[in-house]
Amino acid sequence: MTTLLPRIMRALDQFHATHPWDHNAHYHRWMLRQLPRRFNRALDVGSGSGDFARLLASRAGAVHGIDVDPTIVDRARGLTDPAAPVTFTVGDALKEVPPGPYEVITCVATIHHMPFSDALTCFRYHLAPGGTLVVVGVYRPQSLSDYLIVAVAIPANVAMACIKNKGRKAPRPASMTAPTRSATMTFADVVRDAHQALPGARLYRRLFWRYTLVWHRH
Template identity: 70%
Template sequence: MTTPPPHLLRALDRFNAAHPWDHNAHYHPWILRQLPRRFGRALDVGSGSGDLARLLATRAGAVHGVDSDPKITAQAQELTPPAALVTFTTADALTGLPADSYDVITCTATIHHLPFTEALTVFRRHLAPGGTLVILGLSRPTTPGDHLLGAAAAPLNAATGWLKNKGRPAPRPVSMTAVTRPADMSFPDIVREAHAVLPGARLRRRLFWRYTLVWRHR
């Protein structure tokens, strides 16, 4: 696949830096569509500033967010109205989860920071029978399909950033939940390992360098 000229890539990077937007929040409505209209307890792993946890609270009886960064956890608590049934804890996503079961578990742009198979095993253990696990993840592009989606996403990313910022440079950077790092697993490897732990899981490549995983605990 032909790589765009370096000067074009640099120009695109400059444009995207001036018009940033939250790729993960873009998928929040899609995540909600995978869930029941009402459910009991929800767990959001890698909850960041709490945007998704607060959305889950519009349907859940109670929501608990877990993040390893104490500063972002404190920010999430400050942004959450006292009346909302949402709590946040600073904890390790694998060893620090509450000893409870949940009707819904979500994990957004976090699992590539964790041992993948171990994380899925922990999530499965905490998911109640009949519950739903939804993951929005990042993978390392390796296949022609990956590179094709990446090429399609580049101009759409710029256009979306321009539209969301109404054509003006963003006044401040988009808030980040943590220091990001590239994903090291390819999508085929993710699919293979996911199916070994979560038989019947549905995985799809998505635009904007993401993939989704949905699994229902029968």
């Protein structure tokens, strides 16, 4: 299966190029369900085009989005209502985060661009007591169970693309225009390092090449 998988993934990438849909946005509603109904300050790391930051703003007094890509930050600002309690800045989330603490910190498909343990330590430092950290990440398949999930995800991905695009070719959403990088850590690596940095963190493998992490600071 490991020799056939690259060929299948290349074919899937070609299909996805003309029938795109945002795998990360698929988890946005799930992420909101992990959070309080109201909170004061939130930080969205790797905020991209600002889709999730704007969702957070429906519950927060203030939301700060940070991303290293100035082009996508400009796009996020242009897509955001000036009256919304959201600000976006260009910067390195491990060095240039505005001082917290934050009751909510989120990070969607971005943490694999950073030193993983350093990022979790940084998030823990900025998270207020009683606060919640929610991460949606990507990982490198390695185990048999990983590949079984991939086998399910491939046809599910095609079906979702057809449903969301109504079977037609479609332009790439703004949320999918930021630079991307492949994951290097396996899910086992992620679990090991996460439990060292954040004792009690809950991690699960998900469909569409994602995992989730939720941690509450006591």
